Amino acid sequence: MSAMLEMKQVTKTYGDGDATLTVLKNLELSVRGGEFVAVLGPSGSGKSTFLSAAGALLTPTSGEICIDGESLQGKSPQELTGLRLRRIGFMFQSAQLLPYLKVEEQLLYVAKQAKLGGREASGRAAMLLQRLGLWERRGHYPEQLSGGEKQRVAIARAWMNKPAILLADEPTASLDLDRGREVVRMIAEEVHSEGKAAVMVTHDERMLEWCDRVLHLENGVLVGR
Amino acid sequence: MFLALREMRHAKARYCLIMVIMLLVSFLVLFVTGLARGLSYANISALENMPAGYFLIQDDAGHAFRRSQLGAEDFAAAKEAVGAGNAAALGVQNGTITVDGAEVKTDITFFAVDMQGLLAPKLAEGTGISNEESGRAVVDAKLEESGVKLGSTIRDQTSGMSWTVSGFVNDSSYSHVPVVYINNADWQTMKQGALTGNNGTPADVPFNVIALKSSSVQAADLAAQLDQVESITKKQAIASVPGYAAEQGSLQMMIAFLFVISAVVLAVFFYVITIQKTSQFGVLKAMGTRTSYLAWSVLCQVLVLSVISLALSLLLTYGMNMGLPDAMPFQLEGSTMAFTGGLFIAVSLLGALISVVRVTKIDALTAIGRAGA
Ligand SMILES: Nc1ncnc2c1ncn2[C@@H]1O[C@H](COP(=O)(O)OP(=O)(O)O)[C@@H](O)[C@H]1O
Ligand SMILES: [Mg+2]
Numbered sequence: 312m313s314a315m316l317e318m319k320q321v322t323k324t325y326g327d328g329d330a331t332l333t334v335l336k337n338l339e340l341s342v343r344g345g346e347f348v349a350v351l352g353p354s355g356s357g358k359s360t361f362l363s364a365a366g367a368l369l370t371p372t373s374g375e376i377c378i379d380g381e382s383l384q385g386k387s388p389q390e391l392t393g394l395r396l397r398r399i400g401f402m403f404q405s406a407q408l409l410p411y412l413k414v415e416e417q418l419l420y421v422a423k424q425a426k427l428g429g430r431e432a433s434g435r436a437a438m439l440l441q442r443l444g445l446w447e448r449r450g451h452y453p454e455q456l457s458g459g460e461k462q463r464v465a466i467a468r469a470w471m472n473k474p475a476i477l478l479a480d481e482p483t484a485s486l487d488l489d490r491g492r493e494v495v496r497m498i499a500e501e502v503h504s505e506g507k508a509a510v511m512v513t514h515d516e517r518m519l520e521w522c523d524r525v526l527h528l529e530n531g532v533l534v535g536r
Numbered sequence: 537m538f539l540a541l542r543e544m545r546h547a548k549a550r551y552c553l554i555m556v557i558m559l560l561v562s563f564l565v566l567f568v569t570g571l572a573r574g575l576s577y578a579n580i581s582a583l584e585n586m587p588a589g590y591f592l593i594q595d596d597a598g599h600a601f602r603r604s605q606l607g608a609e610d611f612a613a614a615k616e617a618v619g620a621g622n623a624a625a626l627g628v629q630n631g632t633i634t635v636d637g638a639e640v641k642t643d644i645t646f647f648a649v650d651m652q653g654l655l656a657p658k659l660a661e662g663t664g665i666s667n668e669e670s671g672r673a674v675v676d677a678k679l680e681e682s683g684v685k686l687g688s689t690i691r692d693q694t695s696g697m698s699w700t701v702s703g704f705v706n707d708s709s710y711s712h713v714p715v716v717y718i719n720n721a722d723w724q725t726m727k728q729g730a731l732t733g734n735n736g737t738p739a740d741v742p743f744n745v746i747a748l749k750s751s752s753v754q755a756a757d758l759a760a761q762l763d764q765v766e767s768i769t770k771k772q773a774i775a776s777v778p779g780y781a782a783e784q785g786s787l788q789m790m791i792a793f794l795f796v797i798s799a800v801v802l803a804v805f806f807y808v809i810t811i812q813k814t815s816q817f818g819v820l821k822a823m824g825t826r827t828s829y830l831a832w833s834v835l836c837q838v839l840v841l842s843v844i845s846l847a848l849s850l851l852l853t854y855g856m857n858m859g860l861p862d863a864m865p866f867q868l869e870g871s872t873m874a875f876t877g878g879l880f881i882a883v884s885l886l887g888a889l890i891s892v893v894r895v896t897k898i899d900a901l902t903a904i905g906r907a908g909a
Contacts, residue, residue: 359905368822368901389826392900396824403903407819409539411546423538424825452546468823480904 313380315476315508316342316365321374322531323360334360335371336531342476342508347499349519350512352528358512359480361528365510366399366478367391379475396425400469402479402498406461408453414464415440415449418471425472432471439467442504443497459490463497470501477502477509483518496521540836551841554805558845559852561798562880565791566853566868569876572787574865579783580774581707582647582676582715586655588624588747590755591773595766599776601628605742610762617758618750624654627723627743632693633716638683641693644675645710648723648743655747657717662686662703667719673699676714677706690716695726711778745773795883802838803887810834810891814898821900831892835885842884846877 323335334357342348352358363369364376367383376383378398383391395401408417415436422432440446443463453461462482469477479498483491495511499521502509511522519525526533544551577584592614597604606625614623627648632641649655651667657674665672675684684690684701691698699718708715718726727741748755748767755767768776775781810817817830853868860866 363901363904366822366904368904392821392824392826394824395822395900399824401819401823401903403819403822404905407815407903409816409820411543412539416542420538421823424823424829 313344314341314377315344315346315379316340316510317375317377317380318365319375319377321364321371321376323357323364323369324372333531335364335374337374338532340365340526340533342510344475344508345503345506346523347502347509347511347521348524348526349522350510350526350528350533351514351516351519352512353514356528357531358514358528361533362478362480362510362512366401367395396421397472398475400472400474400477402462402465402469402477402482404481404484406453406458406465406485408461408464408468410453413450413452414445414456417453417464417468421468421471427472435471435473436467439470442501443467457490458486459493462486462490462494466494466497466501470505470507473505473507475507477507479509479511481513481515482511483513483515488517491515491518492520537833537836539830540833540840544837544840551837554802555841555845557801558798558841558884559848561794561801562842562846562877563849563852565794565798565880566849566873566876567856568787568790568794569872570853570857570866570868572784572791573869573872574867575787576774576780576784577707577867578709578865579712579780580710580777582645582710583770583774583777585658585707586747586770588654588749589770590748590750590752590767591770592746592748592755592759592762592765592767593744593773595764599768599772600778601626601744601773601776602630604744606744606746606765607742610765611743611746613762614746614748614758617761618748618754622654622749624650624747625720625743626655626745626747627720627727628710628745629726630713631716633690634693635679635683636689636691640682642679642682643713644679644716645713646692646723646726647710647715647717648720649717651717651719654749657703657705657708659703660706662701665702665717665719668721670719670721670725671699672702672719673722674703674705674717675701676708676716677704678709678714679716680704692726697722697726711780795879798880799883799887801887802842802884803890806834806838806888806891807894810894815902817895817898818900818902821898822903827896830895834891834895835888838884838888839881842881846880850877 318338318340321335321338322333325332325334350358350361364371378394412420418436418439419432440449443466445460445463445467448456448460483494486494495518498509498511526535592606593599594604594606611625629646631644631646633644634641651665659674660677665674686701688701689698690701724741759765759767820830821827857866
């Protein structure tokens with residue numbers, strides 16, 4: 312299977328002149344379909360920078376990034392926005408659901424953005440909500456959900472547009488251990504049932520049992536142990 | 537629309553509150569506009585209702601009818617240029633009258649006109665008067681409030697002349713006082729009395745201005761041809777009626793301020809909300825929502841709020857207009873209403889623009905690496 316995410320010789324340097332800080336140094340990564348990769352690193356090691364670059368939110372100083380075989384290089388901001396919408400699913404530290412949308416509408420919104428047909432969208436939303444055990448909660452607002460449920464809605468939302476890859480930025484940071492592990496397990500299940508890839512950035516080593524590969528971000532490069 | 541409407545549904549109280557404010561402001565705008573229009577009409581309806589678009593006036597009169605003085609030669613030239621039926625001499629004179637049988641004095645304005653000509657009063661009640669017969673007048677129906685009836689005798693305090701009221705016209709005010717139409721024969725007598733007092737020679741009695749029903753080019757040509765005469769539009773003439781500009785000016789100022797207030801209130805409200813939602817917008821952008829969609833979402837909310845509150849305030853204005861006493865001058869035509877409403881919505885959208893600018897500046901990158909709620 313071809314790589315869902317391919318990062319070649321990616322370097323990111325902040326600042327200019329004397330005060331430069333190189334956060335990513337010729338970083339290499341290839342994530343295949345069906346693979347769930349965890350990226351570990353202490354605070355300040357560059358995890359957010361790495362994820363932003365992989366997620367087409369940040370242009371690296373040099374190097375090439377491909378999502379599902381499509382290179383990000385030379386794309387206009389509008390094209391990158393469209394690519395994020397259709398090819399990448401995002402999960403954030405806190406669920407970041409829209410407070411004024413019901414659970415089901417959270418999913419329908421992103422489908423609508425991607426111009427997915429109404430019938431198809433509600434079918435897929437129903438399937439995802441059922442798989443994640445949220446079907447009974449579909450008419451609730453985020454304020455009525457627990458933290459774990461909110462993050463599960465975020466998982467469903469991230470998978471809604473059938474992205475090639477899910478990028479999760481410390482998705483367990485606001486959860487307790489059990490809820491966090493459950494969320495990670497569900498991400499893993501979705502990765503395997505969708506046949507797509509996921510990269511999760513975390514600093515919590517207790518969250519790794521469901522991951523296929525664990526990498527450490529050290530001195531700007533990813534290393535396995 | 538998807539986000540805009542659902543957000544308003546979820547935060548009903550918040551958006552209802554701002555809607556009530558918008559409703560009150562737009563109601564005030566419409567109300568003061570109607571009042572300004574009504575006052576304007578009550579002030580100069582006699583001029584407004586004249587079927588003339590232009591006036592020839594002495595060029596040093598500063599557009600004020602009573603300061604101008606034109607003679608028979610000017611009138612003859614005007615008649616020749618635009619046709620006898622499309623030019624009419626007008627004499628204007630302030631006066632105070634007493635009504636026989638009533639105890640009060642009343643301020644009026646004399647309009648001396650050709651009773652067969654362009655400016656002949658349009659009777660609402662009673663009979664008209666001829667150009668020859670002296671001692672008869674047609675008066676504005678508002679004089680009925682001062683006890684004037686058909687057949688009453690009114691007496692001018694200055695000249696001592698008196699007239700029998702033979703007819704009434706509606707909506708004929710000049711500088712907020714009712715107009716008394718007299719024919720040119722009586723005007724001659726009234727003015728000659730004054731002139732003989734000055735130099736003793738009965739002269740060809742002058743009048744003040746010439747009303748023209750013509751094109752602007754014709755009016756301008758005519759003015760150029762005549763010595764010390766300029767042509768002005770009806771609008772300019774109205775603006776120079778004593779007191780008119782001051783009265784309308786202060787009302788227009790209020791209206792302008794109300795527009796500014798509504799724009800500022802909306803702008804601040806949406807700006808605060810937008811700032812509160814900065815991280816939300818960042819997340820939406822990261823997930824691939826186009827900036828144009830978010831900007832449109834903000835404008836959409838403003839549009840919905842301003843249109844609904846405007847519709848409600850139109851209803852309110854309409855209802856209040858029904859219940860308003862006749863003595864209160866209030867006038868709001870469909871065209872004025874449409875213009876005011878359109879302007880209100882435009883100003884609201886303008887106020888929302890700073891929020892839109894703010895939204896476009898939010899960076900999707902902020903979504904990653906952020907803890908918080
Ligand atoms: N926009 C920026 N400008 C300058 N330095 C930055 C910027 N963003 C991050 N950094 C620096 O890059 C390093 C890595 O940051 P980050 O990617 O947020 O790490 P992590 O997510 O692992 O905590 C930190 O030292 C941080 O101060
Ligand atoms: Mg971070």
